[in-house]
Amino acid sequence: MAYRILVADDEAEIREVLRLYLEKEGYEVVEAADGTEAVRMIREEKIDLALLDIMMPGMDGYRVLRNVREENNLPVIMLSAKSSDSDKILGLDLGADDYITKPFVPLEAVARVKSNLRRFYALGAGESRSGQGAALQVGNLRLEPDSCLLYRNGERIELTSVEFRIMKLFMENPGRVFTKQQIFEAGWEEAYMVSDNNVMVCISKLRAKLEHEGKEYIRTIRGLGYRMEKE
Amino acid sequence: MAYRILVADDEAEIREVLRLYLEKEGYEVVEAADGTEAVRMIREEKIDLALLDIMMPGMDGYRVLRNVREENNLPVIMLSAKSSDSDKILGLDLGADDYITKPFVPLEAVARVKSNLRRFYALGAGESRSGQGAALQVGNLRLEPDSCLLYRNGERIELTSVEFRIMKLFMENPGRVFTKQQIFEAGWEEAYMVSDNNVMVCISKLRAKLEHEGKEYIRTIRGLGYRMEKE
DNA sequence: CCCGACCTTAACGCAACCTTAAACCGCACC
């Protein structure tokens, strides 16, 4: 589920550069050449973040921004040729989330897009709160989200990031069966699984790490998926 | 137990933007439209951090600040439209903990709120102000915030300012995994990371300084970030 | 007994990461 970014600027070159860089980061990019088009796209397409140039023919960036704030709620980054403070104030007062002055370094723009998306959609195991570290306990296993570590009877087991996310899925829902598709989505944070062998290999590795006194922690449910034993 | 933040500004829009962003980060937000109201709220409600605009009708931000310092003890961040240094100095002299000049990017404000809260409430609730000199001890490492020095078994290790802030982040949360983005924010005190190579170089330098008898102090968690070993 | 689903292992390759060194930059000192 890639984020969809709207780039609204009358200069085709700017749009092109931004598209290039944003797509390299895995975002989906749609373009608008003027304000009216931008408004239409925000209204009709599902846009996750908008980059709006202030100086556009027809409807300028401010008006688009106001329009957005009245109808939708999505992060907006303003682009401005002038770097005068008055521009900045006007934009931010109207509720822009960020501001980039032209000429800009593409990488900075990308960084800001990324940062705003992250904050706005508070996704990605939302850090910030130090109190997010409630450890998950199932049987004699304890998973610490903060440190990304698993303990079995206090004995520490190192996990890779994929393994960690899978264990998290299991331990948040002990006893529940998950399909390989679901496990893939959780572990790889991607929607489409090319081959389910990946998952099987990973489960195999996990079992090897968990293995202890012949106890079985992860059960196979033929034709369905896997389940972590409640006790 | 979410932190409660007071936003005092006469412009409703500014309050609105700040509220939006702060609430998204999980903070509780209360608003005040002028200085008198701000003082009353700080007195009556349990406030953990205050954002004070300097230019407010009635009682201005400075007077509120002075009042706060006489009666309460909580972190205060000043907001100012003018970016003249004299303002800054006046505010900081009066005991403000931080300073943001308008126009500001919401993300920056949030970042500062977060960092001030962390600094202030870091170790066991509020301790005394300026007394941030409580040394942090983890394993055989001791970090002295006052002198910016790190000791390993009493042996002194010099740190640069960036290195120091990173070690502080690590040692305030031993065992916890931090992403490069988070490490960047802590070490460089900026919101946008253009390249993560900086962080990697710095970690590398830190490891070289810490290296001792083959002990590993900072571990890499591929695809996630870094962690300082608890013991 | 057969076949499809699942397991396991090992080799591979690539992106993420490490390290070094040189360039750059701000700052203090002369």
Added chain:
DNA sequence: GGTGCGGTTTAAGGTTGCGTTAAGGTCGGG
């Protein structure tokens, strides 16, 4: 205003951990 210094940034090449792939084995239901 040079000049030297310490620290940060940039760049480039090397390394490696981990997910992928593939291939052969095992299990279990019909």
